[in-house]
Amino acid sequence: xxxxxxxxxxADYGDLGLSPEEMQTRMGKWFAWNDKMAQQGIVKGGNAxxxxxxxxxxxxxxxxxxxxxxxxELVGGYYVVQAKDFDAVQEIAxxxxxxxxxxxxxxxxxxxxxx
Amino acid sequence: xxxPKLIDHLFRHHYGKMVSVLTRIFGLAHIETIxxxxxxxxxxxxxxxxxxxxxxxxxxxxxxxxxxxxxxxxKLKTEKKHLPQLSSGVSAIALNELFLDTEVEDSQLxxxxxxxxxxxxxxxxxxxxxxxxxxFSTKEIAxxxxxxxxxxxxxxQRARRAIQKKAIPFAIPQGKELPKRNDxxxxxxxxxxxxxxxxxxxxxxxxxxxxxxALRLCQIMLKREVTRSSDGYAxxxxxxxxxxxxxxxxxxxNEIIDLMHQDRSLWHFPLVKLGNQAMxxxxxxxxxxxxxxxxxxxxxHLKARSFADTDWxxxxxxxxxxxxxxxxxxxxxxxxxxxxxQGNFEDAHSRLQQIEPADxxxxxxxxxxxxxxxxxMQGKIEKAISCMELALLAVQNDAERAxxxxxxxxxxxxxxxxx
Numbered sequence: 001x002x003x004x005x006x007x008x009x010x011a012d013y014g015d016l017g018l019s020p021e022e023m024q025t026r027m028g029k030w031f032a033w034n035d036k037m038a039q040q041g042i043v044k045g046g047n048a049x050x051x052x053x054x055x056x057x058x059x060x061x062x063x064x065x066x067x068x069x070x071x072x073e074l075v076g077g078y079y080v081v082q083a084k085d086f087d088a089v090q091e092i093a094x095x096x097x098x099x100x101x102x103x104x105x106x107x108x109x110x111x112x113x114x115x
Numbered sequence: 116x117x118x119p120k121l122i123d124h125l126f127r128h129h130y131g132k133m134v135s136v137l138t139r140i141f142g143l144a145h146i147e148t149i150x151x152x153x154x155x156x157x158x159x160x161x162x163x164x165x166x167x168x169x170x171x172x173x174x175x176x177x178x179x180x181x182x183x184x185x186x187x188x189x190k191l192k193t194e195k196k197h198l199p200q201l202s203s204g205v206s207a208i209a210l211n212e213l214f215l216d217t218e219v220e221d222s223q224l225x226x227x228x229x230x231x232x233x234x235x236x237x238x239x240x241x242x243x244x245x246x247x248x249x250x251f252s253t254k255e256i257a258x259x260x261x262x263x264x265x266x267x268x269x270x271x272q273r274a275r276r277a278i279q280k281k282a283i284p285f286a287i288p289q290g291k292e293l294p295k296r297n298d299x300x301x302x303x304x305x306x307x308x309x310x311x312x313x314x315x316x317x318x319x320x321x322x323x324x325x326x327x328x329a330l331r332l333c334q335i336m337l338k339r340e341v342t343r344s345s346d347g348y349a350x351x352x353x354x355x356x357x358x359x360x361x362x363x364x365x366x367x368x369n370e371i372i373d374l375m376h377q378d379r380s381l382w383h384f385p386l387v388k389l390g391n392q393a394m395x396x397x398x399x400x401x402x403x404x405x406x407x408x409x410x411x412x413x414x415x416h417l418k419a420r421s422f423a424d425t426d427w428x429x430x431x432x433x434x435x436x437x438x439x440x441x442x443x444x445x446x447x448x449x450x451x452x453x454x455x456x457q458g459n460f461e462d463a464h465s466r467l468q469q470i471e472p473a474d475x476x477x478x479x480x481x482x483x484x485x486x487x488x489x490x491x492m493q494g495k496i497e498k499a500i501s502c503m504e505l506a507l508l509a510v511q512n513d514a515e516r517a518x519x520x521x522x523x524x525x526x527x528x529x530x531x532x533x534x
Contacts, residue, residue, distance in 0.1 A: 023204075
């Protein structure tokens with residue numbers, strides 16, 4: 001078994017102008033997905049990120065504050081899950097609720113030096 | 116359990132959890148909205164469960180609480196107060212975290228500390244804790260605290276207002292403040308337990324739940340290193356020792372059975388064992404509180420195979436130590452009782468004369484009851500009867516009155532042959 005990170009990239013619900021009812025339905029799906037993974041015992045951790053972004057970049061260490069509205073693609077959070085391989089995680093990621101909003105799940109394997 | 120009772124029990128159990136978790140998300144400022152929302156979940160559950168009980172009622176309730184998050188968010192949004200960021204589905208990851216068992220316990224611990232905050236009126240603390248931490252209805256609290264439902268409502272309202280006005284944080288205290296705040300929590304748990312253990316209400320389920328809640332909350336306190344204390348262990352031991360006897364204290368007709376006549380085979384051994392384990396930890400530091408001595412006294416009773424085997428000398432010693440910490444007339448009476456059982460009537464008499472029955476307030480009947488025992492043990496039955504009559508005049512609770520009446524009858528029978 002290996003550890004993989006599922007990184008969730010999408011726009012902010014608020015910025016997409018979703019109605020409260022739509023948000024509620026989606027939250028329900030997120031809860032259900034989390035419960036399903038929890039029951040399978042594959043979740044090792046996860047975090048949600050707030051939508052405030054401060055970037056420090058370049059040789060000059062230029063600082064930029066960005067609001068979520070300026071970004072179509074924002075890393076919103078991640079889960080670390082235990083799985084056999086990429087195919088298995090891809091299967092898990094089928095239940096991600098926000099594909100229809102243009103959301104993306106990026107699957108990355110967590111590096112370990114343990115031979 | 117029949118279904119309505121099972122639902123009541125589940126609600127009591129989950130109400131506090133749900134309110135605590137939601138308070139962690141939205142803050143104490145919105146506690147009223149939160150409690151209304153949780154109440155609403157239960158109303159919905161009652162209607163939908165009458166048709167069919169879900170397979171996993173607890174999971175059903177957790178899910179319902181999660182679904183409420185956005186409802187509350189929407190409701191509060193119009194008020195534009197400090198609100199959490201709930202702008203994406205991903206935030207469900209963070210919310211979900213709060214519904215995990217360990218985090219639920221953390222939230223409940225915060226709620227316990229809030230309810231037991233020294234800035235709240237002591238009387239309001241218990242009512243608020245029973246409502247918000249333990250999910251009792253105002254009606255149940257009123258009957259447990261022997262007060263009117265209206266005054267319970269007022270106490271809870273006053274506590275809520277004080278929490279907001281005094282900006283009490285929803286947090287587990289740290290540093291120097293912690294020991295004092297810990298004491299205040301233990302005191303409230305002790306009182307909750309006693310309401311369950313000493314009250315004589317007919318509804319055993321509520322009584323067991325009161326004791327069970329106090330035990331459960333005490334265990335939550337002991338689980339965390341920061342809130343752990345030897346006093347806490349002693350209190351847990353005390354509650355276990357008392358709770359072990361809960362089933363033998365009253366008979367099927369809800370009549371009080373005194374220690375002498377309790378069926379000792381009904382005492383619940385696993386609780387005694389748990390109490391012993393807690394006691395071992397409680398004495399490690401060598402500093403003893405009133406809980407330690409009370410637990411030691413309760414343990415002496417459990418150790419005795421029969422009433423006649425009771426080590427009254429030890430009980431007397433523990434009570435004397437307790438009296439040094441808490442010089443109350445009830446403790447003094449317990450010393451007298453132990454002295455009477457040992458046949459030490461002289462000391463018992465001088466102690467009795469030092470006690471002012473009025474200081475015992477509602478429990479003044481215990482003074483006359485003890486005096487009666489003092490005479491009857493010496494064969495002075497007629498004097499014992501007149502003391503029992505005084506006790507009957509002072510007693511206020513029906514079950515206790517019935518118990519005293521039975522004792523009086525027993526005394527009268529003893530006097531008959533000689534007349």
